[in-house]
Amino acid sequence: MPSWESFTLAEQTLLRRAMSDSWLAGTVQAYGVNLRWAGADGAPPPRSYTEYEQRALVPLLAAVATDLVDRGLLTIHDSAGAVSSGSDASVGGSRLRAILATADNWVWSPRRPSEIQLSAPRTVHERWFDDAYPTADNTGLPRWDELSLNQRRVLVCAAEASGMLTGPFGVLDGPPAELDARRRLDWMDRQLASLAPFVRDGLIEVRRYPDPSSDEFAVIAVGRLRDTLADPALWSDDLDWGIGVGCVFTYAGLAVWRGAWSSAWNARLTFE
Incomplete structure (x- = not known):
């Protein structure tokens, strides 16, 4: 063999x-x-x-x-x-x-x-x-109950088939419409605090999907997350489902998920 x-x-x-x-x-x-x-x-x-x-x-x-x-x-x-x-x-x-x-x-x-x-x-x-589909060594990793609510949401998002961060079923909150450009960026900094470390460590890949009628996507590097997600066009109320920004586990991230947090599937709707 x-x-x-x-x-x-x-x-x-x-x-x-x-x-x-x-x-x-x-x-x-x-x-x-x-x-x-x-x-x-x-x-x-x-x-x-x-x-x-x-x-x-x-x-x-x-x-x-x-x-x-x-x-x-x-x-x-x-x-x-x-x-x-x-x-x-x-x-x-x-x-x-x-x-x-x-x-x-x-x-x-x-x-x-x-x-x-x-x-x-x-x-x-x-x-x-x-x-x-290996399982990574979870030594030194936080337990599921040690993760923040937003960290759990991001990890479950990456594990789900749809995996949307923005839009009506996304796990991130869009900035209020009345915010100016600078305050929109500040808002996104707070939103990205739970996501960016996973992207920086190569565990999660973030993608922008422009058209639900195709499988086209562009990868968003961690240094571009803030500016990309602050784009008002991503938070329009009239976007079709599937347009926006989503995330997936890389193979490395999937190995960590299976090793440290796979039991979260049994509690994926229990974030408190």
Whole structure:
């Protein structure tokens, strides 16, 4: 059995998504994030791939996926063909090659429902899940009950699928409309006190999402958080859901979350 470190970043991306029963759509973006967090050559800049960039990478990832399927490490299911990830049946042969060669299956779009799902055999979970999603040593870290209310909110936000910091479901409070520019910045300084240290330590990545109809995003560096979040346009009452600023755990942050604060899932709505 190979070690986790012996897999390429493309293989690791596909295996991680397979162990999470993720859709094939969005996998190219996940690969770009994996490259960037690993500091690999050819990694994208701190933003999402464009659709053109995603489509250009499909042949590479299709070849990797085919090889993993051939090695028995990955299975692909087509829900449009009434095959669910819970079934023993999976796509193979010419149907598999056609699915993987079709770029539309790899690129997320609200206009095309996701139908192709990745999964992994039990042996893959048993052998590599703890390597793909490790738990960090929590020595010296505060306990959940030692974190402030706002720190807990930020961590739960990063763990949630939506993970919005701004907007109607965001965990940060927007500055009152009557504040001038200087006082808006002061307001955001107080809001960011619970977020910025996690970003500075590489545990959380903050992203700006301009359009809910795409998976486009731009990464906001810790030094730009204050000015970005003070932008009045982020706090408009008429923004569509999904437009604004959100956050996700990096792999390092997820390891710390699993090691020190994963029990918070059982109390994630209890912040007092």
